[in-house]
Amino acid sequence: MDLKPGSRWKSAVCSAEVVVVRPPKEAVSLECGGQPMLAFAAERPAGLSPAAGQDGGVATGKRYADPDTGLELLVSKAGQGSLALNGKPLALKEAKALPSSD
Structure with a gap:
């Protein structure tokens, strides 16, 4: 998988879409719902659904990141599948706390 900044990917098992x-x-395998994600222009195979335990879903506008590899994704379309990197679930990236203005 060639994950370049700005590249778009979609799930093979649900409606989820992400932007890098x-x-x-390093080279990694980006997955959603237990299946490798597809390049945005590729056709989704028919009849697939998220695997058991991989159906937590993703929300539009949320960022997911992996601190070990430096990967950060922005969800552009919500879906039922959970995001994973090399089989390891991706964590929702929390917003940084701003300093108080007192």
Whole structure:
């Protein structure tokens, strides 16, 4: 998988779509719902659904990141499948706390 900044990917098992914000430092396998994600222009195979335990879903506008590889994704379309990197679930990236203005 060639995850370049700005590249778009979609799930093979649900409606989820993501945009790469920061690419990983190494070659990885990006997955959604237990299946490898597809390039945005590729056709989704018919009849697939998220695997058991991989159906937590993703929300539009949320960022998911992996601190070990540096990968950061932005969800552009919500879906039922959960995002994973090399089989390891991706964590929702929390917003940074701003300093108080007292």
